[in-house]
Amino acid sequence: MSGFNLLHLITKSQPVALRSCSLPSGACRTKKTWPVSFPQEELKKRLTPMQYHVTQERGTEGAFTGGFTHKDEGTYACVVCGAQLFSSNTKFDSGSGWPSFFDLVKEESVTVSDDFSHGIHRVETTCSQCGAHLGHLFDDGPRPTGRRYCINSASLAFQPKDGAEGGAASGPASDGKPEL
Template identity: 65%
Template sequence: MSAFNLLHLVTKSQPVALRACGLPSGSCRDKKNCKVVFPQQELRKRLTPLQYHVTQEKGTESAFEGEYTHHKDPGIYKCVVCGTPLFKSETKFDSGSGWPSFHDVISSDAVSLTDDFSYGMHRVETSCSQCGAHLGHIFDDGPRPTGKRYCINSASLSFAHAESSSGEAACAGSSPAPASRDKTEL
């Protein structure tokens, strides 16, 4: 069955409200499922237009143009929206895809996985488990030991160098949510 026929079959049986990016905005379909919620006005001020588009509207940056695509410094990659640690530099590898790729997450509860049927295909979307920011997608064609490839947009990440990445240190350009707040509008 072609991608067009599959998309037609899905949309014919169920009315779907689509945004320009193909899906409703925000990875936490219902913001009460997110542990940390930021007002959209704050995010529009704090994030670049590309960071906002990628993390809040499920956009994608251009291949091979992201800040961290060829980045090799030791440290921790964090969510640009809330500062949650997501990936260690030791798990980063060059997949040739044009986006930063990692074979494992920093902890199993750092990233949420959701089925994504946009563009007439099935993929698995990755989102920050704390704030719901869209990160990218995960595929089963990565290296050992996991066999996974977390294909992540640079625009959804900030980076803390190894000497400043211990604990929950803040990243440049990001305002992490205080750990003591739970499901709070900041």
């Protein structure tokens, strides 16, 4: 059943209270206190405009435009707070144009919530530590999990396994701003 049909059934049987918010239509979520927080002014200085747009405004980078097409061994962390999210061992080429992973480093590293923006139901993924928007979760991934975490490159920092680059996180920054 499509997201529209499901939403139609729900709204037909009971009224739905609409709330205004600054997020795209259907994308409202309740305010949550995250364990780690940063002033927005600091994030605007520290992150690239695309990183800020994706992680703080729930944006999406264009397909095939992100910087994580490499197959290097390492860990992918949240670009905002540095929490470890995904291992290169679970990365796969989904053909979607965004980095895709079939599992998390730790189950509690990502928080999921319903997203009805764009007229469809999706499952949004956010960093459990700072609430940064990462991307979405789909159920069409490979075995053993069957999950596909479709993640924006702009929300990630890569930490090479061999400690190259002094162990510093690297990512798709294009204007020289530090990522973490």
